[in-house]
Amino acid sequence: MDLARPRGTEDVFPEAAARWRALEAVCHGLARRYGYGELRTPTFEHSEVFHRFLGDATDVVQKETYDFKDRGERELTLRPEGTAGAVRAFLQAGLQGGALPRKLCYVTLSAFRYERPQAGRLREHHQFGCEAFGSADPTTDAELIALVADLLRELGVRDFAVRLNSIGDPACRPAYLEALRDYYRPLLPGLCHDCQVRFDHNPLRLLDCKKDREAVAGAPRPADHLCADCAAHFATLRGYLDDIGIDHTIDHTLVRGFDYYTRTVFEFVSGELGAQNSILGGGRYDGLVESMGGPPVPAAGFAVGMERLLTVASTLAAPDPALDVYVASDDRREALAACQALRRAGLAADMDPLSRSLRAQMRAADRSGASVAVIRAAPERERGVAVVRPLRSPGAAQREVAWTALLADPRDQVGA
RNA sequence: GUGACUGUAGCUCAGCUGGUUAGAGCGCCAGGCUGUGGCCCUGGAGGCCGGGGGUUCGAGUCCCCUCAGUCACCCCA
Incomplete structure (x- = not known):
């Protein structure tokens, strides 16, 4: 890579x-x-x-x-x-x-x-x-x-x-820093390299040292000065x-x-x-x-x-908006038309652009989190309908809607 | 900038003391359960074993360098 x-x-x-x-x-x-x-x-x-x-x-x-x-x-x-x-x-x-x-x-x-x-x-x-x-x-x-x-x-x-x-x-602060320096001056030879540098350039940071703990503990406190x-x-x-x-x-x-x-x-x-x-x-x-x-x-x-x-953070459960509708079809042109009708009606819709099997498309529909699958293949085409299949409610049965109605009025037909 | 550990399929990881075609689980794809997801079953694709150099008859396995990841120091959010 x-x-x-x-x-x-x-x-x-x-x-x-x-x-x-x-x-x-x-x-x-x-x-x-x-x-x-x-x-x-x-x-x-x-x-x-x-x-x-x-x-x-x-x-x-x-x-x-x-x-x-x-x-x-x-x-x-x-x-x-x-x-x-x-x-x-x-x-x-x-x-x-x-x-x-x-x-x-x-x-x-x-x-x-x-x-x-x-x-x-x-x-x-x-x-x-x-x-x-x-x-x-x-x-x-x-x-x-x-x-x-x-x-x-x-x-x-x-x-x-x-x-x-x-x-x-x-x-x-100037007076405090003087007091701090006066305290540290005699200790300096025994302190870490960082502290020696801080003494000259940034004495306040002496208090930040994690190594020379005892020195810090005895140091004058800012809040007292x-x-x-x-x-x-x-x-x-x-x-x-x-x-x-x-x-x-x-x-x-x-x-x-x-x-x-x-x-x-x-x-x-x-x-x-x-x-x-x-x-x-x-x-x-x-x-x-x-x-x-x-x-x-x-x-x-x-x-x-x-x-x-x-x-x-423990309360940020990801409420990622799932897809509303997945369009499963053996005809990409039709699938695209259905998706566009659904999308323009404000629904999140998607399809399979890879021409995979209906089975694969249904698996994709399941994974997408869509609540409904629209199925449209040869048997539906013959009768001028599409199948609307609920994916998330176990009891609900699938039903057929007219294809033209789906394109004209997608929200109602899909039950959204 | 310093140190320690790690780096093998998309992901999580096995690969004993160097030795024949590098494995598993999950995921993915196709198929079966008679057009329709979840469960189950079958098959398949997919790997310059991070990169470079070296040692060796032979290296994923050993050595060096390098890059990256992780953690710590430093510092900061």
């Missing part, structure tokens, strides 16, 4: 696609209930949209993006996530000058990262995400978390947990979550991968998922819009991995 699909990508055939459509319907329904309107942005953006504003220290930008030049020598990048493009679109449309808050969502947004494929991880995956621009209020953080909790409940995901943290803002405003924001958010009945735990080591987060960060994890157990990540990014050249517009959002959602 020399024409294989690229590594880390998937083909979705109709059986599986039905689950996707069901999932998409759930996502759209929730977004609507929470007041988020759909935003569709390009699959690729100018590279600097991601490189400059997602944070150069993030691994995703450093080594995982698909970068290319087009024939006009423009430097472009396939989007590795949805937020940067949403912010870009928000600014380009001048929405910051319009009515705020502006709440936008995206469904089945394709995202590309050059990574080694693994359970729950692809090079092209899809996200459902929501972004709320223009509100710094904790009710916005709370509603985003609630939306996801509702989503998981609706999908029948049993085993999930909400992890929450606050990592401060430009007012209090918040300024008054951040602390109040965090406390209010937790109160709101309690009010609306969302269980959550504070994870003092939760910092998230992208640099743009401020204050609230959250993550939903599932025990059903394997090593890549994060279903969703999100948080507040009050500085991002401004850093992308806009006015200071606070914002918050999340993104869920839809493939991961699909593996943990």
Whole structure:
């Protein structure tokens, strides 16, 4: 097989696609209930949209993006996530000058990262995400978390947990990072290589280390070093979550991968998922819009991995619309005419284009899920009729209808 | 980018220590049960044994390289 699909990508055939459509319907329904309107942005953006504003220290930008030049020598990048493009679109449309808050969502947004494929991880995956621009209020953080909790409940995901943290803002984070560095400086020689690098480039990620557990356990906690405003924001958010009945735990080591987060960060994890157990990540990014050249517009959002959602969802039984009618005939011209009459009447009809035996056609009819088979061969032709045979109701007997009536009035003749 | 395991018919897999025409189940096609699906029976088609190189009288079986899949690290959704 020399024409294989690229590594880390998937083909979705109709059986599986039905689950996707069901999932998409759930996502759209929730977004609507929470007041988020759909935003569709390009699959690729100018590279600097991601490189400059997602944070150069993030691994995703450093080594995982698909970068290319087009024939006009423009430097472009396939989007590795949805937020940067949403912010870009928000600014380009001048929405910051319009009515705020502006709440936008995206469904089945394709995202590309050059990574080694693994359970729950692809090079092209899809996200459902929501972004709320223009509100710094904790009710916005709370509603985003609630939306996801509702989503998981609706999908029948049993085993999930909400992890929450606050990592401060430009007012209090510098002091915290100093405290963190002071704590780590003497420990540094004994730590892993990654941590040594993080110490200089991205100290917050030190908390993320899975190897140097003891060091992390004794480290100063972000939530203990918040300024008054951040602390109040965090406390209010937790109160709101309690009010609306969302269980959550504070994870003092939760910092998230992208640099743009401020204050609230959250993550939903599932025990059903394997090593890549994060279903969703999100948080507040009050500085991002401004850093992308806009006015200071606070914002918050999340993104869920839809493939991961699909593996943990239990309520998405695939209700793939079965065929309504299968036309079995030894004459393709007649079969086509009957199918067209049925199709134009709004029914799902199909036939056998391969001139197989009546027996084979009946088997195909059975497999197709059609509720009725129309049979038309020599004996029927002599009498100017067709047989209408029910396939799904054991008791029902087959009957004959006039061929001309079937073509003229297919719905009634077939009993649909 | 690192590591482990795997790669034989459309699908799921057998093929012992290298040895004659590579097998099974399911699926598919044709036929039988007297034009009509599901059950049963008979027959049939279908395999550069992932690809390349090597060792050997001889390789699906051993060695090397490569590609792909799976899982883990890293990171993230």
